[in-house]
Amino acid sequence: MSDQSAFAQLVEQDLAVIHRRRDAHAPPREAVEEAVIRACDWLLQRQQEDGHWVGELEGDSILETEYVLLLHFLGKADPEKVRRLCAYVLNHWQGPDGGMPIYPGGPSDVSASVKAYFACKLARIPPDDPRMERLRECILRMGGVTRCNTFTKLYLSIFGQYDWEGVPTIPPEIVLAPRWAYFNIYEMSSWSRAILVPLAIINACRPRRPVPPECAIDELFVGGRHGRHLRLPWDSRPVTWRNAFLLADRVLKVYDRSPVKPLRRRALKLAEQWLLERQRGSGGLGAIFPAMVHAIMAFKCLGYPDDHPAIQHELRELHRFEIEEDGETRLQPCVSPVWDTALALNALLDAGVPASDAAISKGVDWLLGVQTSAPGDWAVKAPGLEPGGWFFEYANEFYPDVDDTVMVLMALYKAACPQGEPWTSAPPRVRAAMERGLNWVLGMQNRDGGWASFDRNNDRMVFQYMPYADHNAMLDPSTADITARVLECLSFYGIGAEDPRVRRALGYLKREQEEDGSWFGRWGVNYL
Known part of the structure; x- marks a missing residue:
């Protein structure tokens, strides 16, 4: 018997078992048919006038918290809107241990939790609020800010809450690598590509948006912020890909500090063109929240005014992700x-x-x-x-x-x-x-x-x-x-x-x- 025939036979045997179990507990046929009719009616009633359907696409709490950070970055943080966003996060995402998971019922995630805490401080929620106390304690149990992922550290650096030297470098020169090169942007996933190209611009420009002292998050550093080692730790084994990339990061940081960067201007221009080209026929860069937020920040770093069509396009599409309900605002990651x-x-x-x-x-x-x-x-x-x-x-x-x-x-x-x-x-x-x-x-x-x-x-x-x-x-x-x-x-x-x-x-x-x-x-x- 061939492997294919044996595989098919196993599938048939499994299906037979499933059918026997199903038949033993199946509801009456009439009840099933009635449920199907009602479900079809429900769907048909929700068809849009032009023929399509669209439901809400759910995401996690980083959507609302990163939106708060974007609004502050742009200087457009309406207090009421920020309050509604943070209310949704605290009311619907805070877990039993005080932290924020990235899926319902999941374990707390340190990056999501830190962004939630920072966003809530920007919303002027007092740090002695019981919800904030539980959130802070959970973050410290997970190791504090230094355990966050790179993207979170970059956000925090923009607002002066982390040191740029502790953020892995994303050089804009990556866009110059030819397509035949082993390392080029088309060897990453499409969503990583759409995130990393604008982040490379941000990383090169290192924008700063200081926040008031009462909004700082020094208390989230285990043992205090000053004197903390902020860079990623080396692998315990000396010869690994991780250590090779960390060594390359050190070299890139020296390059970043150098006054002579012969490829930087060209790289930034090509990255800018790459972003603008991908706005064509799109509902925002990649039509997805993280890339769109980073694109707006990147355009601002390049000197675009708020009313520039490229920024307005991204902002309009982001606004369509908003859902307001019961005094709260939540976002979809895309539609x-x-x-x-x-x-x-x-x-x-x-x-x-x-x-x-x-x-x-x-x-x-x-x-x-x-x-x-x-x-x-x-x-x-x-x-x-x-x-x-x-x-x-x-x-x-x-x-x-x-x-x-x-x-x-x-x-x-x-x-x-x-x-x-x-x-x-x-x-x-x-x-x-x-x-x-x-x-x-x-x-x-x-x-x-x-x-x-x-x-x-x-x-x-x-x-x-x-x-x-x-x-x-x-x-x-x-x-x-x-x-x-x-x-x-x-x-x-x-x-x-x-x-x-x-x-x-x-x-x-x-x-x-x-x-x-x-x-x-x-x-x-x-x-x-």
């Missing part, structure tokens, strides 16, 4: 209309809503209108591949992703071929979109057989040892969940196990399976 519309259409069609229903037709038309038609950053690793993917948000032309694209492709197939016809029988406009999307997905397969989210072959693991890689998301490698969804999509388009691309993907999934039989999921439920 998800393409993903939500694809999910809604798949759910409605699977539930039996006819493909001819006007709601389905409107949803399909909306999706066809937001398919990408221009190359983005992904084209650096996939030259010659025709654009055809879909992004997550309303506008993000440079960053379509495989996951959204396959969800859209499945929705288009179910809507255009409701009787299981070949996809080539779809109406011409839909068929053309399907073909472009399918070819783009197939062209984004990685050399290991799997698929990632935004880029191809973005897997140079050495990048995770960089001093500013402590957000644990420097790379965009293949993942089991996206690869599995691609295979599900391909099955609708008649591409099965006999296809060499599918065989490579199945091989990848077999290699990635955990010992307990599950798979690690990065983009949704974990584990799978």
Whole structure:
């Protein structure tokens, strides 16, 4: 028996067990059908006039706290708005130990907690407020400010609450590295790239926005701020990638202090152009909160006035992330209309809503209108591949992703071929979109057989040892969940196990399976 046959047999056995257990505890069929009808009605009532769906996308407390810091950076910190933002953080995110987790019910995170404490002090919440006392005690138990990640230390340095010398250097010269170089910005994940390019500008300019003494956070340094060793510790083993990068950081700091930087002006100009180019066809840089905030700060460092179109564009898009409710303000990290519309259409069609229903037709038309038609950053690793993917948000032309694209492709197939016809029988406009999307997905397969989210072959693991890689998301490698969804999509388009691309993907999934039989999921439920 071949490995593939044995694998299929194991899957069938597991499914049989699941079905037996399900049938033993299944609710009455009528109750299930009634629930499905009510769920469909609920969805249909929430379709937007132009055909799309969009729900709230939740994030963690750093959204509100970093927004407070941005407002202070710009000198636009309306006290009432800051109060509402901090009220949401304290009322909804503070955990039982006093700290701030980065997901509901999770352990306290020192970086999120420090930013929350600083934001609350900027909101003039007294340090002897019981919530602040609990938060401060938790931060000190976790090691204090020096245990924060690089991005948090950079924020604090801007406001004079940390020493720039203790922040790992992000040199703007990284944008000058040619694309064939081992270390270049296109070897990082797309979201890291969109964050690090503006941060490199900020790091080079080292802006300062002093805060009043009563807003300082010296009390969050274990043993006091003065005399603390602020740099990242060396690895205990002498020869490691971490130590190599830390040594390079020391060299870069000497370069930063030098009056002669022959490449700095050119690097800053290229980084500026890179940011401006990626505003085209986007709802802000990367259409996501952290990159947009950093872009605004970077433009200010470059001397842009507040009313400059580049800054106003980012601010308008950030404002759309705000949700005001019950005297509080919270933010979304981005918006998800393409993903939500694809999910809604798949759910409605699977539930039996006819493909001819006007709601389905409107949803399909909306999706066809937001398919990408221009190359983005992904084209650096996939030259010659025709654009055809879909992004997550309303506008993000440079960053379509495989996951959204396959969800859209499945929705288009179910809507255009409701009787299981070949996809080539779809109406011409839909068929053309399907073909472009399918070819783009197939062209984004990685050399290991799997698929990632935004880029191809973005897997140079050495990048995770960089001093500013402590957000644990420097790379965009293949993942089991996206690869599995691609295979599900391909099955609708008649591409099965006999296809060499599918065989490579199945091989990848077999290699990635955990010992307990599950798979690690990065983009949704974990584990799978």
